[in-house]
Structures are given as C-alpha cells and as structure tokens.
Amino acid sequence: MITRPTGWSLALRVPLMVGGLVVVVAFVFSLGVLQRLEQDQRLHLAQLAATYLDGMATAVQPALLQRDIWEAFAALDRARMHYEGPRAVSTAVLLADGRVLAAADPRAWPSGVTLPADVAERAARAAAGEPILDPQRARATLARDLFEGGIPIGRIVAELDIAPLLKARAKMRQTLILASAALTLLFAGAGFLLVRVFLRPVETLRRHVLASAATGGLMPPLPPEAFAHVGNEFNALFQALNRTASAVAEREDIAARLAEEERFAQLGRLASSMAHEVNNALGGMMTAVDTIATHGSDPAIRAASLGFLQRGLADIANVVRANLASYKGEAGAGPLRATDLDDLRHFVRHEMERRGIRLEWSNTLPAELAVDRTLVRQIVLNLLLNATAVSSAGGTVSMHAGEKEGLIRIEIADAGPGLPADAAAMLEAPQATPPRDGGLGLWTASRLAARLGGALQPMPAAQGTIIALLVPSPRPYADVG
Secondary structure (H helix, E strand, O other): OOOOHHHOOHHHHHHHHHHHHHHHHHHHHHHHHHHHHHHHHHHHHHHHHHHHHHHHHHHHHHHHHHOOHHHHHHHHHHHHHHOOOOOEEEEEEEEOOOEEEEEOOOOOOOOOOEOOHHHHHHHHHHHHOOOEEEOOOOEEEEEEEEEEOOEEEEEEEEEEEOHHHHHHHHHHHHHHHHHHHHHHHHHHHHHHHHHHHHOHHHHHHHHHHHHHHHHOOOOOOOOHHHHOOOOHHHHHHHHHHHHHHHHHHHHHHHHHHHHHHHHHHHHHHHHHHHHHHHHHHHHHHHHHHHHHHHHOOOHHHHHHHHHHHHHHHHHHHHHHHHOOOOOOOOOOOOOEEHHHHHOHHHHHHHHHHHHOOEEEEEEOOOOEEOOOHHHHHHHHHHHHHHHHHHOOOOOEEEEEEEEEOOEEEEEEEOOOOOOOHHHHHHHHOOOOOOOOOOOHHHHHHHHHHHHOOOEEEEEOOOOOOEEEEEEEOOOOHHHOO
C-alpha cells in the first residue's frame, strides 16, 4: 500500500503532483531556451559567414575572371588579415569546373586539383543554403557561387574554426541547466511545502475520521487545538463538523433513551396483558371455589370442581408462557377436547349473572382435535369476556363451536353497540403493537389466533357483533406423529 501512489494520502499526493508539475514546466522551458540559443548561434554564424563571403567575393572575383593565381593568393591574404570573426582554417577559390585556382593553404588544397569528395559535398550543400556545421571536427563549411553576367565563374569555399562558439554554447547550456535545476528544485520544494501546509487540515480530518471508523463508535468532535492555526474556511468547516458530531451523538443518546423507555413500556404492556389473562382464569376458579364451599358435601360436585381448579391452574401457567412477546412455543401442547370449551361457561358465569346477561351455548366439536387447547381456550375466554363487557343488561351472549371440512369455527355474538373501527383494524393487523388505551383482550386473542395459523373475523350481524375464530383442523391429535 505504501509503494502504490494510489495508497498515499491526499495531503502527500497533491504536493507531489504540484512539485512534479513545476519540474515538467521548468524542463519544457529550459528545453525551449536551449533550442532558441542554438537557433540564435546558427543565425549569428550565418550572418558572419555572409559577411566573410561578401568581402571575399569582392576581393577574388577580378582574379577569378582573369584566372590569375597570384592575384587570387594576394586577395585571400588581404581578406584573411581584415576579417574579424571565427578563424578561417582553410579557404579556396574554385574555378567553374571545380578545380582549385588558389587556396590559403596550398599544401592542403593545391592549385589545379579538385577538392576532396567530402569537402566538395559539404561545399555544395553550403552553397545552396546555410553553413554546414560539424560539431565533432568543430568546423563550419561556407560556400558561395560567383557569377558574372548571370554566368557561373567559380565558387569560394571556406572552413571556419567554430570551437570557441561550441565551447561558449556548451558553457551556456551547462549554466542554464544548473540554474534551471536549482530554480526547479527550489520552486518545486516550495510548492510542495506550501501545498502540504495548505492540506494539513485535510490530513487532520482524514486521520480523525479513519480513527473514529476503526473504533466502530460515533465520531467524536475534534479537539480545539486541531484547528487552532488553520484558515477561516477550515476553521468554519471543523466547527461545523464538531456541531454535526455533537448533534449525532445527542441524537443517538436520545434514541437509546427512547428505546429503553419503549422497552419498559413493552414490559408494562406485557405485564398488563398477562395480568388480564390470569385474571380471566381466576374468575372461573373463584366460581369453582364458591361451588365447593356451597356444595362441597356432594362428592360428585366436589370432584368436578377440583378437576376444574386443576385445569384452571394449568391454564394460568400456559397463559403466562404464551403471552411473552419473545416466546415461540411449540404447537400441540395439549389436544383440544369439547369439554375444554364447556369449562369456559364456569369462567364467565359469575360475571354474566352479576350483569344480568344470558348465555347461549352450542358445542358440536369432535371429542379430540390436534389443536393447542390452551391457546383456543384463551382466545374464546377473551372473546366471551369482551362480549359480556359490551352487552347491556338483559342481553344475550352466544357461543357456537363446530368443525366442518377441515376448519374449526367458533362464533361469539354479543348484544353490544357493534365493533369499533379501531378494534376491526386490530383484527386485520395482529402483529401490530398493543393498544395504549385498553383492548388487550381482543389484541391478545388476535395474536394467539395468528399463532394457531388461524384468524379472527368479524361477521355480519343485524345487532351487536359476531366474531368468528377460524382455525385449520388437523388430523386427530392421537394420529399426529
């Protein structure tokens, strides 16, 4: 990660890019200056060559016309004495056929012979354009064709020593490269440091965010010393970040408190629901106790009442377990028998007699079904008590239970004002949160029906309310393997 530029931090990559850009710009600028220097030296040399050849042509042209060798030698000597430029290593006057008429160094280029092939080739190119430079030999070849009345009469060829020019160029190039390198390093380093300083707040922010993410908690505010010496823009940014971090921390704290309060509220509703269900069972058991107290001398009545009490206590234990919100009990804790429903008449008889309400009872269920008896009894008991509570004195509450085509159907009808809209909505959404203003009996019955794989459905009624418990009827309990 360290060796890969993409893994470097922004506070390092940006200064490096700025420094690299400065180096590139300086390199391109220096290259341009060197090229311009070379062009200027070529132009200067071309101007010197033109001046030299102009003077030489004027001096030797009369001798060339007369083919006077001695006059040509004298003209070459006079021109060399008066020329103030690069030193001429060799100069020759050629006839139109290319033979040497006279040369400043007759031993190198004797009269009457032609120039060496390489010299002749460079002279031809120089006569057609600018001087031909040979840096390896430190020579520049000059040439000019001479005409008289438009007819070529010969050519002047000269080789100049350009070693001083090349030395000056090399020294200039060296000085320029050293100065450019020094300035490049200076400005690149200054740019790197300046950008690094400018991006230091960004690096501080990056490290703070990464450290917060590594801990897995909320991002704490930046300490004041982290942005004590930054500019106004970063100062405002860090202060805004601190305000945001504080707001997020405060929101999380509030959310945690609300969740804790909701948990306690759920526990309260759960306790209220269990108390409601246990109280329902206790009502029937109190009736059984009253029966024993009144008719306890009768063995049959005493045995029936004691059996009722035993079943009631077992139901209380099951009710507490079934009402826990986190409880996932197993279906089939006990088979449902017809007598399990008939027992419920004793649970509600005392309350109905107190309120002057009649009870109609019809139970045609088979002897035994593989359905959780505790949940069914709890649902029907809640519906009976709700029906009793909403019915007016002198009214009738009815219970009809039967099984047909694989479906258990238990209907409870009351003589009340009808089913409220919020209660109907509760039946459609059994998984909703419990009501805050009562109605725990119907809410509990709806949730228990859903656990049985069934549902509570309001049925059409001319008066009052009819609620039907519909539960799929499996095979007989004894056959379930």
